[in-house]
Amino acid sequence: MTTTSNLTVSSPNIKYTDDYIFSQYEYQETLVDTVDNKLVAKPYSTSLSIRTDRRVGKVGVMLVGWGGNNGSTFTAAVIANREKLTWNTKDGEMDSNWYGSITQASTVRLGIDERGMDVYVAMSQLLPMVDPNDLVIDGWDISPMNLADAMVRAKVIDYDLQQKLRKKMQTMKPRPAIYDPDFIAANQADRALNLIRGTRHEQYLQIRADIKDFRDKNNLDKVIVLWTANTERFCEVTPGVHDTAENLQKALQQNVSEVSPSTIFAMAAVDEGQCKAHGSLIPECLKPVSIVSYNHLGNNDGKNLSAPKQFRSKEITKSNVVDDMVEANRLLYSEGEKPDHVVVIKYVPYVGDSKRAMDEYTSKILLHGTNTIAVHNTCEDSLLATPLILDLLLLAELFTRVSFRRDESEEWSPMHAVLSSLAYLLKAPLVPAGAPVVNALFKQRANIENLLRACLSLPPLHHLQLEHKVPFLMKELRSGAMFESPPKKQKLSHQNGDH
Amino acid sequence: MTTTSNLTVSSPNIKYTDDYIFSQYEYQETLVDTVDNKLVAKPYSTSLSIRTDRRVGKVGVMLVGWGGNNGSTFTAAVIANREKLTWNTKDGEMDSNWYGSITQASTVRLGIDERGMDVYVAMSQLLPMVDPNDLVIDGWDISPMNLADAMVRAKVIDYDLQQKLRKKMQTMKPRPAIYDPDFIAANQADRALNLIRGTRHEQYLQIRADIKDFRDKNNLDKVIVLWTANTERFCEVTPGVHDTAENLQKALQQNVSEVSPSTIFAMAAVDEGQCKAHGSLIPECLKPVSIVSYNHLGNNDGKNLSAPKQFRSKEITKSNVVDDMVEANRLLYSEGEKPDHVVVIKYVPYVGDSKRAMDEYTSKILLHGTNTIAVHNTCEDSLLATPLILDLLLLAELFTRVSFRRDESEEWSPMHAVLSSLAYLLKAPLVPAGAPVVNALFKQRANIENLLRACLSLPPLHHLQLEHKVPFLMKELRSGAMFESPPKKQKLSHQNGDH
């Protein structure tokens, strides 16, 4: 299974073979030293080779918490798109789509055309990625409910589409999962009817067996394990237990209680995916003095979060965002000063999966004036989360095929670290969508776009548009001289040798 | 007057002299061709020399519409900060600040330190800029009211601070200005009591004389003319009139009526400033289907905009933003499809300068689900605009000192075009602050940051953080090997040999 694309990069720094794309990349950063209270900035550059495997293979995904709102909606969305299903609502006939997915529904600026106009392509065209239609899905859940009934319970998918999906999803039954009442809210107990018994080590072995079984039965090249289950409380990171892989294995075998279900799944999974999402929100030169974020939702995620310990886990995540924001602009905050910050998450069954965020951001502006923004956001939680799950899967899979090295003499080195940072998103419940994360999404997007571009030996986006600002470049652009061959006053970057 | 800074860039590509900073910069872009329905992307690089004059000089600013809310608030803010004034309110003692200013109150990521942690510096430290305290202010207004009374009328500055500023501002009186009832709202007529009479050409000559008078009396090196007056209606761009400088001069002398006051000011001003601000707002992979933006304000800007033609000018500006957003993502919109888009601006005298924006953004998400964000934003219009006016001034002034060339044989070429694009912001009233422009501000910031970095031969920000993702880089970072001298496997940028 090789994904073809309309796009070719033409450059001495890129080489396409049947199996790989080889890219030469100058990674530029700046080292900052402090000498005698003065800053010395030293730009440096590292030449990297990046190799992207073009063979996508057959990919399976196993969801922890398959029967939850995200799990059932993801499954429904994959089938609906694969089968090109349409359905009726009072607003007319609807067709399947992947709106909300960065890989499927967003474009990236590729460069400029000969008139200097921006050219955009779909992100999925940049590099070979799994086609969502080719995904094979399986998973675990502490409830034995089949996926059709789980979809009905989730109240996310329109009724008429439910009817069309029911038959296919009725036969999908989650594998037994790990339930540890110490880590999730007590209100989850009544649905914990589909469990792997035994010690933590026995549970670990069963998960491994499940993965192997899934892979073998479906003849898969890769399996990605995704956490879409309830938020666990924060676990105490204990030296001697959580610090090294060896200690974790030992703890497993000793059935140490502070090893949470998510840790066991993580350890058992050979292939996982990962991503990092957090938000700072207000234009950075204003001074936020009060950030109040009220949220309520009525799905099972809300029910679980309504327990104090699980909420605390979410709260810590959110506090870090404010700390980061303060840290990044010491012009605005004096030592020890911080904005007031309140996060509330409430369980309101009526709203179901239709999460509400009511936020208020207050900033000090010029001469201690005040800017107040109040936001009321109504969003279908699972419909926002599901396309991001797809993105995680596709990017995680892609990143398993990306390798780095510096020398021909070196081994190709994979991108482990990216995977572990992606994992962040899998465990921390998604931040409320909307204004607060716009900025964060921007930085995250820049990260992803520039990484994909690097794999193609394309320079990072800089938004400089000097073609529209520097007179001689403007003139060359207008006269056509800029792209005439051979460009006299330009050289192709890094025009160097073979790979 | 030379601004010193704590920052030095250490690189073979940068050279500091007493008068200049010389930077060698590789400007990288990607040319996209379509061949047989396939895209071919060709990265290329242009070597540029950038020269920044370190001599800031003595800078004067002349505001068109000096007595307006923005003009009087800007003047008050400069004095308050210069004199380090404090004042009392019911919330306690306040001190002067420049919150809201990108140059004065925001930091930029400079690079990383030896532990790989981000290092931020104030934007004003990157390159020598005017100190706001050194600005000399003058201006024109169609009302003869002195600046102290204008400040009282604006109802922006706290009462106790007004008392401390009154004496200084009472002696500031706007020069007579150009009033053309055809271009601004009829409701402005009763304050048009301070006018330059005569033909358009005579008005032009008077403006030039005013600028010369201001420069001579204050012994200024540079004068920047800023438009802070009412929005004019859109003018009909007529071939033979507005297309070339020569035709415009001819039209002036023939007193052609379609030459607006802002055009006359622009022509008369030798030095002006410029910037471009527009907003697209919602994460780009959702599909906005309805964007409704209600605004009301009670200052004179609102009064002028309440006239249909002046509003139309604003409306066109806003429509373009939506068109751009649609253009940038053709995955989401079919040919001819557009989101519903409504912009309303109302004059509500009670709210005065405290502008309200009530916006609703509706997006289609996965499987035609819906995401609705409602925003209520209360912002002190002039307090948000004033620091941006300062930024424009400082950046405009800086950019007059930045030059480009490619060869030693070439002349240094200034950055005219940037100035004209900055002018955009001066004439179009500021977009409503808040969520909608977060994204736009991000891109604009990236533009400014990377331009300043280029002047220092620093590479653009890419948010890649490979030091935290690629194993061998992570290892080198941890071991300290990355920055040990001499780094065996690294080269200083743009000295490309072989790979």
Place this chain on the structure above:
Amino acid sequence: MTTTSNLTVSSPNIKYTDDYIFSQYEYQETLVDTVDNKLVAKPYSTSLSIRTDRRVGKVGVMLVGWGGNNGSTFTAAVIANREKLTWNTKDGEMDSNWYGSITQASTVRLGIDERGMDVYVAMSQLLPMVDPNDLVIDGWDISPMNLADAMVRAKVIDYDLQQKLRKKMQTMKPRPAIYDPDFIAANQADRALNLIRGTRHEQYLQIRADIKDFRDKNNLDKVIVLWTANTERFCEVTPGVHDTAENLQKALQQNVSEVSPSTIFAMAAVDEGQCKAHGSLIPECLKPVSIVSYNHLGNNDGKNLSAPKQFRSKEITKSNVVDDMVEANRLLYSEGEKPDHVVVIKYVPYVGDSKRAMDEYTSKILLHGTNTIAVHNTCEDSLLATPLILDLLLLAELFTRVSFRRDESEEWSPMHAVLSSLAYLLKAPLVPAGAPVVNALFKQRANIENLLRACLSLPPLHHLQLEHKVPFLMKELRSGAMFESPPKKQKLSHQNGDH
């Protein structure tokens, strides 16, 4: 068809016969005179006899604009409730209801029980009213679309319920209607395909024939004609044309152009219904200084209102509300002073029938403090309007059966005037639901409740609860003495002897 009820009023002032309920009622008001700049308040009382016909009869309703959102939703709601239909949505199985109807879904305080606790009954129990299930529906529309297709176009009724209603509604076809492009927006022209041609007088005769035809075919006792069509522009009230019934008839025959379609329908209709709704909103002792009401909707009503003249009609209606509020509290406003008041209605097709109201109310409070309320209201326009249409129908029908007189020697006098005031609501589009009308609804409700109570010889509600405040009444209540027979210190009302 006689509606029975669980409720009997036992009082010497009420008499039930097979056909009537006779009530003796003391109507108390206060006359205020100004004598030498002093107010003299003279309470007075009028003894009235009120007779309510218990025979409801068979009632037909004819809707002008039957195929519109309100008309088709009303028809669907009557059928769904009559047939007790259920349907499925993603939120589960739904059943039919009349939520939003004052008569069907609200209770009124009837009195107190022996423990002094409030007793509530359904409003529909107070007096015999039409059962919504017994209504026969017909109507006119300028579009010939059948009601099933109209329901689909309206996008109000859930898809699965549409399927169950389709067959019944497909055979319902609106009669041709009157179209006068001078009175409704030009954007309605393309659906004006089902028209009564001829002069205004010929149109009038056709409407009369339609009503007679409907009545005869269905063997109806009463026909109520309701305006649910587009808002017309305000018409110029011309002496000699609109002032008397005779002049109107003459104008009809002379085909005078200022006689609007709604006037022709009103003249042709023998039986019509009526109601008055307007809103003041903020607790009356604060001082509203700015009332800004932004609305957008995407149904045909919004499309029609987007034309300036039709909007002006709505705007005048809304302005009156503010004038009334100012008039009622001259403590807060000096002569000529008024709050700022802005009403905006925009057509945003995407939101369809799901109207949005974004309102901001600003009030001055103690010592010129400020109270700001921002509201974002999402409401299904037709689902809110439809139950009020039912209420109008039921109350209008009921009021045709209510008569007044003072003496046995007098004729019974019907309540014409109430009918004409109800008509107000039929022509003015419904005010946006939510906070602004809470207070208005309260007064309107008090009006309706006390009128129904009067028909039963029940005193008006006063909220005094003296049984919980005056010690000897409290004691009597607790001891049971208050309601023991015969009450020594009490008399039945209006049999006044000495004190």
Place this chain on the structure above:
Amino acid sequence: MTTTSNLTVSSPNIKYTDDYIFSQYEYQETLVDTVDNKLVAKPYSTSLSIRTDRRVGKVGVMLVGWGGNNGSTFTAAVIANREKLTWNTKDGEMDSNWYGSITQASTVRLGIDERGMDVYVAMSQLLPMVDPNDLVIDGWDISPMNLADAMVRAKVIDYDLQQKLRKKMQTMKPRPAIYDPDFIAANQADRALNLIRGTRHEQYLQIRADIKDFRDKNNLDKVIVLWTANTERFCEVTPGVHDTAENLQKALQQNVSEVSPSTIFAMAAVDEGQCKAHGSLIPECLKPVSIVSYNHLGNNDGKNLSAPKQFRSKEITKSNVVDDMVEANRLLYSEGEKPDHVVVIKYVPYVGDSKRAMDEYTSKILLHGTNTIAVHNTCEDSLLATPLILDLLLLAELFTRVSFRRDESEEWSPMHAVLSSLAYLLKAPLVPAGAPVVNALFKQRANIENLLRACLSLPPLHHLQLEHKVPFLMKELRSGAMFESPPKKQKLSHQNGDH
């Protein structure tokens, strides 16, 4: 000190003497019986005599928690209004007012004039009330801070007005108060520096001595004690302790710990005031399914409420409102069914006294459609509460002068019960202002208005306006016959003899 008014009621049922107003009043209610599952409603009427003392006397007020935001703002408002102070802000010169006060800033409908038009008068004109300018103020506080400093700390009063009030308020020092850490939040401990020591009984005696001292020194006729201090946690109502006055006295002497400070103050106060405020909010024929109320404030009230037990007290109060609403309309809720209801109160220091309420009300409408209202309310807490405190004072004082009896043989009976119900408001912190309480305020207002009217022998307001609905009344109104003397077909109500 006798307050005169412009208003005289002319009726056989009212008699004015130098000292009293005597009113004969028919109090009408309806008794509802259930017989064989049928409701029988029996209207009945009670003849009451009501006597209002016209001698207002010299009134003192003692505030518990004098130095709090409400206490200091109330004191400032009384002085500012008494001295007719003006002050400057950036919005211009401000004058003193009592906006927000029902008695001072609202009008009531008195009746109709001869044209049938409504006549309104200021509520304070109806009956003789204390003039706020004549109030003498004193109080207790656990902090010894003088009132000028307390006003500065409260950050409620504009800075320039603070300057004008400072001298007068500096000499006002709160008397030591009772502090029981078991009843208010631990975070109040650091300001508890001004305390009455000793047993609960000794504290009680000191409070009594304080009241006597205040009365004697100022030669007062009446002292009203008002609770404006922190919300206490709910106390366990224990039989044998809290059930009778005797048991409470015994508990005091035994120093029982469950006797809270507010109870001790209440017992010690001979004269207190009272009022009841609660809110149901949504038009009663919709079906609220989710009521979410998020609040944050930054004053000391918020700090105290941020402790769980004190918050619980507030929460119980709010829950009752929802229970009442469900109880009043059993058409909408089946047995055991309730709306989701969440109340959150958070302490956000930055917002200070400027409380924010962010509420979301979701209702089911016709055919299970949904109506969602989101409200963002910014209100100056103390500026809204202070005028209501004034109203409480004035009404409480007035009600001490109102007496009831039925027979000349009976003793005049005061209105104790009203006073105790007003007390409710003094202890329960004010509900957040805005939409939710509009309806409640309406009922409360009706209660107050109709009580004042009863004292004047005026019938309750019924909103019937039959003069505009019943043809023969309309005719009589137009012809002037309605109010001609002697009215042939009318009789004056209750035209009976002497008092």
